[in-house]
Amino acid sequence: MSEDIGEARRISDHLKTSGFIATALIATKGSVDLLVERPVDLVVLDCDGRTVDGLALGRRILSQGQPALVLVSKRDDEVERVIALDMGADDFLVRPFSLRELAARVRAVQRRRRMMPESIGADVRHVRGWTIDLTRREISDPSGEVVRLTRGEFDLLAAIVQAGGRAVTREYLLEVVSKRADAVSDRTVVTLISRLRRKLDRGTGELDLIRTEPGVGYRITAD
Structure with missing residues (x-):
């Protein structure tokens, strides 16, 4: 086009x-x-x-x-x-x-x-009361309210969630959100993580839902 x-x-x-x-x-x-x-x-x-x-x-x-x-x-x-x-x-x-x-x-x-999950059917994950629908690309807080995420934010969150509690490296997350690792800097991942944490906090103190693994990357915290 x-x-x-x-x-x-x-x-x-x-x-x-x-x-x-x-x-x-x-x-x-x-x-x-x-x-x-x-x-x-x-x-x-x-x-x-x-x-x-x-x-x-x-x-x-x-x-x-x-x-x-x-x-x-x-x-x-x-x-x-x-x-x-x-x-x-x-x-x-x-x-x-x-x-x-x-x-x-x-x-x-x-x-x-x-x-991507959309091609393999429904995939819904539950983490500490949160519902993350990887097929519909939606995340709901424990009260059931949908939290609006940008496409980049959701792609990053989905990659961390799909790791099942294992740490995901910053390099991999950079590839996920940029689809071209040499096009952006490491700050892209840091910025998206910061924005995600603010949106997922919502006054509940859930800033550690995404936990930093020093020297490695990030992981989702289990129930």
């Missing part, structure tokens, strides 16, 4: 030759609305448009269910990459890159998606 239909077709044509079913679309709000009528597994979004805010359009795409999202841009801007990955983008490529690399990145995203 790009404001430049020629570029959109170039990317789409290469993905087709790589074995994907692909369609070229102009990057507009109207095009994103089509995703409701014609759901897709993954969107490659060109952020270099002059009239459309690429990050805003990306958020709109992510709101349409759970399509995977790969952003491409000529701007090598760390802030933009961090914002994109934090809001839930699955990858971010900076030009110049080869179309072969793009296709490889798309395949990698799809492999990760197939490993």
